[in-house]
Amino acid sequence: MSVLIFAEAEKRTFKKVGFEVASYGRALADQLNVKLIAVAINTDDVHALAKYGVDHIVQIDTVALENFSAHNYAKALAAVAKNQNAKTVVLSSTANARYLAPLLSVALEASYASNVVALPVSLDPFVVKRSCFTNKAFNHTTLSGAINLIGLASNSYGIHEKTSQPEIVSFSVDVEQDLVQTQSIEKVTGKVSIADADIVVSGGRGLKGPENWHLIEDLATTLGAATACSKPVSDMGWRPHSEHVGQTGKPVASNLYIAIGVSGAIQHLAGINASKVKVVINNDPEAPFFKAADYGVVGDAFKVVPELIEKLKAFKAGAH
Amino acid sequence: MNVLVCISNVPDTTSKINFVENDTQFDTNGVQFIINPNDEFGLTRAIWLQQQQQAEVTVLTVGDASCEAILRKCLAIGAQKAIRIDALPTDGFAVAQEIAAHCKNESYDLIITGRESIDYNGGMVGGILAGLLGMGYVTNCIGLTISGDTASLSREIDGGKENLSAALPLVIGAQKGLVEEDDLIIPNMRGIMQARQKPLTVLPSQNLTPKTTISKFEKPQPKGAVKLIAEDQLDQLIELLHSEAKVI
Ligand SMILES: Cc1cc2nc3c(=O)[nH]c(=O)nc-3n(C[C@H](O)[C@H](O)[C@H](O)COP(=O)(O)OP(=O)(O)OC[C@H]3O[C@@H](n4cnc5c(N)ncnc54)[C@H](O)[C@@H]3O)c2cc1C
Ligand SMILES: Nc1ncnc2c1ncn2[C@@H]1O[C@H](COP(=O)(O)O)[C@@H](O)[C@H]1O
Numbered sequence: 001m002s003v004l005i006f007a008e009a010e011k012r013t014f015k016k017v018g019f020e021v022a023s024y025g026r027a028l029a030d031q032l033n034v035k036l037i038a039v040a041i042n043t044d045d046v047h048a049l050a051k052y053g054v055d056h057i058v059q060i061d062t063v064a065l066e067n068f069s070a071h072n073y074a075k076a077l078a079a080v081a082k083n084q085n086a087k088t089v090v091l092s093s094t095a096n097a098r099y100l101a102p103l104l105s106v107a108l109e110a111s112y113a114s115n116v117v118a119l120p121v122s123l124d125p126f127v128v129k130r131s132c133f134t135n136k137a138f139n140h141t142t143l144s145g146a147i148n149l150i151g152l153a154s155n156s157y158g159i160h161e162k163t164s165q166p167e168i169v170s171f172s173v174d175v176e177q178d179l180v181q182t183q184s185i186e187k188v189t190g191k192v193s194i195a196d197a198d199i200v201v202s203g204g205r206g207l208k209g210p211e212n213w214h215l216i217e218d219l220a221t222t223l224g225a226a227t228a229c230s231k232p233v234s235d236m237g238w239r240p241h242s243e244h245v246g247q248t249g250k251p252v253a254s255n256l257y258i259a260i261g262v263s264g265a266i267q268h269l270a271g272i273n274a275s276k277v278k279v280v281i282n283n284d285p286e287a288p289f290f291k292a293a294d295y296g297v298v299g300d301a302f303k304v305v306p307e308l309i310e311k312l313k314a315f316k317a318g319a320h
Numbered sequence: 321m322n323v324l325v326c327i328s329n330v331p332d333t334t335s336k337i338n339f340v341e342n343d344t345q346f347d348t349n350g351v352q353f354i355i356n357p358n359d360e361f362g363l364t365r366a367i368w369l370q371q372q373q374q375a376e377v378t379v380l381t382v383g384d385a386s387c388e389a390i391l392r393k394c395l396a397i398g399a400q401k402a403i404r405i406d407a408l409p410t411d412g413f414a415v416a417q418e419i420a421a422h423c424k425n426e427s428y429d430l431i432i433t434g435r436e437s438i439d440y441n442g443g444m445v446g447g448i449l450a451g452l453l454g455m456g457y458v459t460n461c462i463g464l465t466i467s468g469d470t471a472s473l474s475r476e477i478d479g480g481k482e483n484l485s486a487a488l489p490l491v492i493g494a495q496k497g498l499v500e501e502d503d504l505i506i507p508n509m510r511g512i513m514q515a516r517q518k519p520l521t522v523l524p525s526q527n528l529t530p531k532t533t534i535s536k537f538e539k540p541q542p543k544g545a546v547k548l549i550a551e552d553q554l555d556q557l558i559e560l561l562h563s564e565a566k567v568i
Contacts, residue, residue: 070447070457095478099459102447105413111531112413114443127535134438136337138538145531179456180486185477193479199567223568231501241462241497242476247333247438248357248496256567267333273540277565279557280546290546295560299551311554315562 002037002056003029004086006077008094009043015196016159017092019052023160024152025090026053027119032088038166039080041065041073046168053162057169058084064175067182070100076173078107083171087147088126093154093253094195101151111145117156134247134270153274154195154253194245197226199256200275202245204230204268206261206282206301210238215305216260222312228252230262246271261301264289281305321375321466323366324428326419326445327394328356328409328437329387339537346439346537355390358434362494364503365464366432367398373466375430376400382409382418388520395515396507402518407525412440414528416448421526423453429488430471435460435495443493450491458484459493 005025007018022038029036035055040046042065046057058080065072077100081089089110091097098114105112113130117138121127126143131153143150194200201223203216213227220227227243234244245252247267257275261282262268269292272278280293283300290296297304331337331351338347355363369375379394380403381387391402405422409415423431431453433446443459450457462481463474469488474481476497507515549557561568 074451095460095476098443099447099457102416102444103451103457105444106448106451112444112448113532115441129538132439132441132537133331133337134441135540137339137540139534140536140538142533142535143531144533179490180458180473180484183472183483183485185480185482187477187480191479195478235501242480244496256561256565270333277561277567279561290548292543293546294544294565295557296546296548297551297554297557298548304551304554308554308557311558312568315558315568 001032002035002084002086003032003088003090004037004039004081004084005090006092006097007038007040007049008092008097009040012042012044014040014043014045014048015094017094017154019159020155020157021090021092021152022049022052022054024119024157026160026162028088028090029055031119031123037084037086039077041076050164050166051161052159053164054166055164057166059168059170060173061170062173062175068096069178069180069182070096070103071178071180072175074100074103074107075176077104079173080171081108081147089147089149091149091151093151098151101149105149108147108149109145110147110149111143112149112151113141113143114151115153116150117153131274135273136270155255155274155276156253188242192224192226194226194228194243194250194252197254199223199225199258200228200245200252200254201225201258201260202228202230202262202272203233203239203260204262205232212302213239215301218309219258219305219312222309222316230268259289259293260305262289263287264292321369321373321430322426322428323369323375323377323430323432324423324426325359325363325366325377325379325394325399326431326433327359327363327379327381327390328434328439329353329381329383329390330356330437330439333357333438337539339539343536343538353390355393356434356437358436358493358495360504361496361498362432362434362492363394363397363399364499364505365494367505368499369430369466370398370400378403380405380419380422382407382415384408391520392515393507395518395520396511397505398511400518402520403523404520405523405525410534411530411532412442412444413448413531416445416452417528418526419445419449420452422523423449429469430466431455431489431491433491433493435493446491446493453491455489455491456486457491457493458486461492461494462497464492464498
């Protein structure tokens, strides 16, 4: 028996979520008193996982899996899970992981819970806490499969170091022609993506127009943050749709979310509520966002944001 | 071309989320139900296929009789047929199995689900359905054109998009971008009248054993009050974010 995790990588390097899933997997394997096995697909430095307590690394390296294919990745993970007799499989909540997880659950006939926010509430029966109603509630879900599959919500467990000396084995998989073929990938380069960002700076209708977005972008650059916006802002074409966050847009689970000129409508908050710390800058003290935020500045964005940028630059240039 | 759109019946986005029966049931009191927003984007795309490429559009929901109002709304929007599978949708895997059992007797070229439901947030029914039917699957779908028996698609990925092609039959997970908000069809009087005449078939449940069960619900801890920082004290904000919140 074992806990199996998929440590995701991009450009042959592990993503941070890979380490979060490993950290979670380690704790879960300790609770269950079994080994923690990680699957690494096309990565250059599997040893990086030794910092997070992995006992055993199954390394798959093949050009056939160079492009992500939900079908073939699910097939590869299912093959490893069966080979290693894994009873619990843990994936992250990246777009790719959420894409392949249901296919994997079919391949393994596993019970599957997505959006899991913590270690199991109980091991026997196997009960997990997951978020639902778009972050407005949680439910306790009992997984009763012979194999249980968990999708760990982003940034819900954190990265915890624990040194190990993993045994590394390579594994080969049969790759078939996927029914779905990738033709091309268009990635925005040189920008932090909302999914990967520790900090997200978001602008709403209060910024008055796209010509003022340099405020959001400058603040984001200063903080190494991703930029985001409210739905009307993307609907009006001030910003690309890919920046729209909220219930009907992208979910955000960053460490810090700064909302500027965003009122804090329920649908906006639902999508960003999983963020750890929320800051609001709004000139209306009655804006609902103040009820959801940890820190707030009542003030005019056009005055506050430039000053904040200057002060942050000074702070960054200083002792830190 | 036969298109099936899977519809989840969900509480309106502004609903107060409360639970009853010792926190084991969602409190539907005073809650208005809507077509899951992601499914509505998918339905609109399906109606365009009907208008431009003579597709026949069927909508399907797994749920009790209370879901029929939503199915009638889909008919008023333009779907030709509606199906309700008479089972309580408590488990995503079981919902997918119920839908798969129906699809095996039909010949759908395209099955549209939503990227995720806004109540369960499983993000699973479409993928499981594709897996069970052995069909291709593309989720987070923000672009779809069909010519002959192939589909060209785009999918939103973290930090960009991916363009794909696939042979029909195919399952997709729809989201905003597949059509835009402004494209959503608001039923008119004629549509509503016609919907009354359109077939709504009720199919029996497969009575499956669920793979998961929800034992209880919980609401997030109430939030502490916001700490207000005066607009001329921004150094204090930076200090709090650094030393107290430890996020910068
Ligand atoms: C089904 C459905 C789904 C939805 N999904 C989403 C979603 O996913 N994401 C989303 O964001 N919305 C969503 N919405 C829309 C949501 O209800 C709100 O309309 C939207 O979030 C408001 O955007 P906003 O805060 O930018 O604009 P407004 O509500 O117009 O707020 C602008 C704010 O800026 C402030 N302001 C004005 N001038 C200044 C200034 N000089 N300095 C500082 N502050 C200033 C104002 O006080 C105000 O609070 C959805 C709605 C529905 C019905
Ligand atoms: N009870 C249901 N009946 C029909 N379709 C459903 C049902 N539940 C979910 N779906 C479909 O599956 C999608 C994903 O749902 P979920 O896996 O719950 O996030 C939804 O957007 C719907 O298209």
